[in-house]
Structure formats: structure tokens, C-alpha cells
Amino acid sequence: MRYVSLGTYPIRQPVQGGQLRANAIHKVLRDCGWETRHVLVTPNRGARREMEAGDLFIEMPRRFRKQMARRKWRSDVATAEFIARSSSHRLEIARFLDDFRPDVIAVEQGWLWPALREYVETCPPEANFSIVYSSHNVEQHLLAQEAAIAGAGTDLWSARRAADIESDLAAKADLVVAVSEQDAAHFRKLNPSVVVAGNGVWPRETPVGLDRWASRFAGLRTALFVGSGHPPNARGFLQMTDPDLGFLSASERIVVVGGVADQIRNDPGFLRHRGADNARIELLGMQDGANLSALIELADVVMLPIVEGGGTNIKTAEALYNRKPVVATSFALRGYEQFQHWPNVRLADRPEDFRDVLAQALRSEPEELNSADIAQLDTLLWSSTLRKLPELFAALPRRQRQPAAKPADGRGRFLHGLLQRLGLRGRS
Structure with missing residues (x-):
């Protein structure tokens, strides 16, 4: 089976918590025979060196990075804004998914949901996949807390944007994977299909020095x-x-x-x-x-x-x-x-x-x-905390292309989807 994750950081050489978790999910799935890929959208050009063969790397252009710095956007919220505005990069992700034909598409922390949401409406008829929200925390709560702290660098706009994206993704996902029962309780208000797979560790490296x-x-x-x-x-x-x-x-x-x-x-x-x-x-x-x-x-x-x-x-x-x-x-x-x-x-x-x-x-x-x-x-150990995921992912219902909300008639839907896939509708 095939699994692809969409995220805002590289995962091949993990350092921080989000990277460690995403990397561990890939490893546990691969150990069960899955083929996995990662899609990365980032302002960090150097992250290209940390990609594996077959993965997709998208660097935010300099013009957008300047705008991000000027407005003091958080990089994760900025990623969601960038991908929502850029039809060409949404098309690049769509083509990657078309080629890889994943069974499961997981959105790490939610920020690339704008790209996947469009793909659900415009994917080819033969596409057959499930959507997973791989949650590391309740982003809207975290950003709201930070917005209340002077000097934390998070504003109310970012918190509201997080709430819009996360709530929509959590409600539409085929499965939400939470890290704790506290987080799961929040997501079950939006979606009954929630499972807890806690954070873990691998045995540490052999020490040197x-x-x-x-x-x-x-x-x-x-x-x-x-x-x-x-x-x-x-x-x-x-x-x-x-x-x-x-x-x-x-x-x-x-x-x-x-x-x-x-x-x-x-x-x-x-x-x-x-x-x-x-x-x-x-x-x-x-x-x-x-x-x-x-x-x-x-x-x-x-x-x-x-x-x-x-x-x-x-x-x-x-x-x-x-x-x-x-x-x-x-x-x-x-x-x-x-x-x-x-x-x-x-x-x-x-x-x-x-x-x-x-x-x-x-x-x-x-x-x-x-x-x-x-x-x-x-x-x-990660092999224990994540042990149920391969079986759960394999058992998920597969979805095919969903009709776009507009236009209503079949010919219009087809034309709308075709124009989007060609990058001619909703261009930024």
C-alpha cells in the first residue's frame, strides 16, 4: 500500500518533535511493507538536501518570503496562505499525487489542507484514497494561547486562520490521529473517527565522546x-x-x-x-x-x-x-x-x-x-505507540472524486475541474 504525508518540514533527518513523529510513522509503515512519500512546502531552501528520492520539494518564492517577514507571519500559517494562493503549486502537488496514486494521504498538522481539499474535488476518477489528519496538537488552541502572550509572535489572525483550516480538515478527514486523549476529546466533537497514537521514542544512538x-x-x-x-x-x-x-x-x-x-x-x-x-x-x-x-x-x-x-x-x-x-x-x-x-x-x-x-x-x-x-x-517505543496505524490505515474507506460545490450541472463540474487542474481557475 502507498502513503504520502503533506507537511511544512523535512523528515528524513528529524530533530524536533513534529519531524520525529512524522518520520516514525513513515518508518513503522515501511516496516509493514508500505511505500511512502513526503511532500514538503517550506521557505527554507536548504531543506532540499534533506529530501528522499521520490519526495516532492516546494520552496516558497523570495517575493512571498519577504511578504511573510514583513507581516511577521508564523511560517506554518504562512505556508497555508501561500498554498491557498498559488494555483501552480497546488497543481504541482496534484500531479505528484496523480503519479504516486496513494492509498492514504495524511496532512501533518493541517497546514497543506487547502491544496488537498482542492485535489479531492478535482482528482481523476480512478483516484481511490483516504484522508488522515495527523494531528500533533490542537493547533487552534495552541495559537490562541500564544496570541494572548505578549511578544510570542502570534496574532489573532493566525489563530483564526488555524481554527478555520483545522476545523474543516478534522471534520472532513476519514480518520484523525491524535497524540493524547485530551486532544482526541476535542476532535471527536468534529468527527467520530478519532484514534489516539501517542508520541514515543527510538532507543538512543550509541554515545560518543x-x-x-x-x-x-x-x-x-x-x-x-x-x-x-x-x-x-x-x-x-x-x-x-x-x-x-x-x-x-x-x-x-x-x-x-x-x-x-x-x-x-x-x-x-x-x-x-x-x-x-x-x-x-x-x-x-x-x-x-x-x-x-x-x-x-x-x-x-x-x-x-x-x-x-x-x-x-x-x-x-x-x-x-x-x-x-x-x-x-x-x-x-x-x-x-x-x-x-x-x-x-x-x-x-x-x-x-x-x-x-x-x-x-x-x-x-x-x-x-x-x-x-x-x-x-x-x-x-514508537513501534508500540504507533503499532495500530498500519492496520487502521489499510481498513479506511477509500474515496473518489467529490463533485465541486459549484457549478451544479455535470458539464460545468467537469469544466471547472479541468480548468483548475490546468492552473487556469483560481490563479493567484
Whole structure:
């Protein structure tokens, strides 16, 4: 069977959560014998290097990128706006789908739904496919939350655009795949065909540089914080640490890996305390998988100061699966509630409590896990969290071309569809 995903980021070399999830779905399907492809629409020219043979890459033109920057659009919302305006690129996607003839077309996070919605109306009669909304969170809720935060870079227009796109897609999809029961409850108000397939992890890479990192942190107890440059990651860290790190002793360090390090480094609140903080934090920035694996191996604690966002956090699954003591907010464990009373998991939701619990964890030894605890960890693997998807996708009803809403007569429908496919109707 054949599967194609439509998204706004490359997935061959995944780094952030959305990429990791989309990549894992492709891998699980391929392991079951499916043939898969990915369609990418992005402002990032360099992403072409991360495409696999047979995939489709569409780069937003310079003129639109300038408009996006001028209006301060989020790149994901801008992608939806771009594809809705560009009949030529919608036609390019349609031709790709015609050639590949997928059994299942999945829209990752919804932003390319304007292209697929038109394809449903204008696809060739022999097309026979199902539509899946592969949801990572409730986008309209997430963007509405961000729009209410000063300086978050999301406006009400973006939130409303997300609500329009996501609600329409969720209602029309043959299946919605959600990451948590909380998200699923929202989508079931729009569509009864909803399934939960949680976020997971793969076993981490073989570590490199263990001796080098061990030497650098010799004699220190370390708390590892890993996060992308997504602003909520930095806001959570700064909120839960004050950001005055004076609560740590001279032999304790917070080690920060990922794009979040630059966000923390440049934050005005952090800069006010940098004299004391610089002696208690290591802002390492981006590291490859093998070096990150070494840092996880050496860490005494993994911290998850997550206070906002949507969906669930893959970093939570990574921390749990790697058998490290975890200090987290209860919000960080959404989707993983079965682990909230697990050995070595400590929860705190007030900043002062979070700091106290983190210090306690750094100054104590972890409990030993029993065989039942260790067996439960296997439920966090992608091969477990996504195991039902191949069978569910294969069983979905296949749809054929749906008549366009207008014009009403058969000859008009045919002409309308033909003009759209030739790029002569609705040209931007």
C-alpha cells in the first residue's frame, strides 16, 4: 500500500518533535511493507538536501518570503496562505499525487489542507484514497494561547486562520490521529473517527565522546534540559528556575542542549542574573544524536519545566525511557499520566517547589527499577505507540472524486475541474 504525508518540514533527518513523529510513522509503515512519500512546502531552501528520492520539494518564492517577514507571519500559517494562493503549486502537488496514486494521504498538522481539499474535488476518477489528519496538537488552541502572550509572535489572525483550516480538515478527514486523549476529546466533537497514537521514542544512538564529557563535568551533579528553539521551552525554563540559579550548590550544574540554549542566553531576565548563573549552567546548544546520547548517559537528572504548549512532549518519553530521574511539571506528563507515580519521577508545579525538588533530586541517588517497571518502558517505543496505524490505515474507506460545490450541472463540474487542474481557475 502507498502513503504520502503533506507537511511544512523535512523528515528524513528529524530533530524536533513534529519531524520525529512524522518520520516514525513513515518508518513503522515501511516496516509493514508500505511505500511512502513526503511532500514538503517550506521557505527554507536548504531543506532540499534533506529530501528522499521520490519526495516532492516546494520552496516558497523570495517575493512571498519577504511578504511573510514583513507581516511577521508564523511560517506554518504562512505556508497555508501561500498554498491557498498559488494555483501552480497546488497543481504541482496534484500531479505528484496523480503519479504516486496513494492509498492514504495524511496532512501533518493541517497546514497543506487547502491544496488537498482542492485535489479531492478535482482528482481523476480512478483516484481511490483516504484522508488522515495527523494531528500533533490542537493547533487552534495552541495559537490562541500564544496570541494572548505578549511578544510570542502570534496574532489573532493566525489563530483564526488555524481554527478555520483545522476545523474543516478534522471534520472532513476519514480518520484523525491524535497524540493524547485530551486532544482526541476535542476532535471527536468534529468527527467520530478519532484514534489516539501517542508520541514515543527510538532507543538512543550509541554515545560518543563519553570520556570528554565526563572529564568536563567531573565532580559535578548535572540536570539535563533538552529543548528546541520553540519559545515555550525557554519560557517554561525561565519561569520554573526564576531564572536565578542560586538555589544550586557550587557542585551542581544545569546542562542545556538544543536551540532553547540561545533563547535562554539572550533573555533579559537571565542576563540580570548571569554573574551567578554562569557558574551553574552550561548552555551547550545544538548537539548531534551521538553526543546527546552521551550527555543523557552522564546526567544525574532530566528536567522538564514545561508549562504551556499543545499535544504531548517527546522529551518526556525520552527522559522516562532512558531510566533517568525526572523532575517535571504535571503538564509535562500529559499523555504519559501512567508514569506520574513511577519511581524517580518527581512533580512540582510552583516554581519554588520545582527548584526545591530539583535540588533534592541532584542530592540523592535514584531508586532501582524492578522488572515490571523496565517492561513498562517498552510501551514508550514508537513501534508500540504507533503499532495500530498500519492496520487502521489499510481498513479506511477509500474515496473518489467529490463533485465541486459549484457549478451544479455535470458539464460545468467537469469544466471547472479541468480548468483548475490546468492552473487556469483560481490563479493567484
